[in-house]
Amino acid sequence: MTETRLSVDIYSDIACPWCFIGKRRFEKAVAELPFGQQVDVNWHAFQLDPSLPEHFEGSELQYLSQIKGMGTEQVAGMLEHVTTQAAGEGLTYDFESLHVANSFTALRLLALAKERGLGNQMKEALLSAHFEQGVNTGDVEALQIIADTVGLDPAESAEVLGTDKYADAVRADGVRARELGVTGVPFFVLENKYGISGAQPTEVFAQALGQVWKEIGGEDLQMLGTPSADGATCGPEGCN
Template identity: 65%
Template sequence: MSENTAAPSAQDKRIRVDIFSDIACPWCFIGKRRFEKGVESFEYSQNVDVYWHSYQLDPSLPDNYDGSEAEYLSKMKGLGQEQVMQMLDHVTAQAAGEGLNYDFENLKVANSFTALRVLEYAKQHGAGNEMKEALLSAHFEKGLNTGDEETLLQLAGQLGLDTDELRTNLASGAYAEEVNADIAQARELGISGVPFFIIDGKYGISGAQPAEVFANALTQVHSGNVQGA
């Protein structure tokens, strides 16, 4: 008799989700919540493996920007203050709908590169999702300076990570290569905005879509019925 080479059962089939995201992107936090809700409603939610990838919306930002989020967006987008405030009110309301408490008045505008390096360290130590959550919350809800290394080390310590090792690694320039590789990969894939989700390398979803969009995509990919990418 021939050896049994049956394919894995539906219960055993794993689905990989690669997420390109910036911790300074308000829609990325909203998208994270909606994606998580979509996964929760997916029949095989326990088989979804998430891989976070770095992306920078504005690499030119200084480590610490001397101005508010409204002032920064007004300058960057060339919009009037009133229009910017309407945008921020809209995204705040969308965030609230996902249980998030955005505080743009106290948000510290900062370059996200060092925070993304800290995220890379956390990923390599099994705490990527926890660190992603902590960084997004620190930036959008808690008014913490995510461009400040000491603040980032404190967040890492709260997750039980080795802050002495992380401090040494950051000083040596570690994890910059990995962050830049993610950014380059996004460019190669034609990703120009985040959040961007790639399910099993087959199905791409751009933006903070409703939870049911993610659930439906996971179901389609799992069943092998992929309609688009």
């Protein structure tokens, strides 16, 4: 008899602070469920700002102020809030050390990692490097070190970093996300039919996963949970 498995496709960007928080909350929910070992996760790219230069000359506060057209004090408050939320999930955000950089190359490297069965490890490493370690995730040499640490073949990762390999795959993820109506990330799609938007609380993820586990076979993409103060998203114009 074929084992029942529940597929989850997650759209996110490695430069999205709520995506790391959402990853932690989702993982906690999966770990608490009796069928957690039968949940298959597939990461997809959703680049928040394709127009961002490889290296932005300024801080995260300055970048978000420009994008959202908000005062620096208001943005500083937003960063403080997301830092507090991250700390609640065991994450140590350091926005003062963060390097604002275009995420496209990192997302291409993630595409290679996915093919080699290291998607989750690479996603974790990239998010941590960007938000906790002050690593410039737009720098090829820094990305090569991350790839080596994760366990990718050095020659393969060097080829990706030195070419435009997997560019089409990253763009295709973005097209698929738009087809699904995704406007902000993180965004979770269960069984290709049920959508959850935002870094929802762990209990929301657990409830949704349990519901879909019982109801696999639904027809339309239905929204299970809506963004809230603790289920925020990041979109092309910034994070809420």
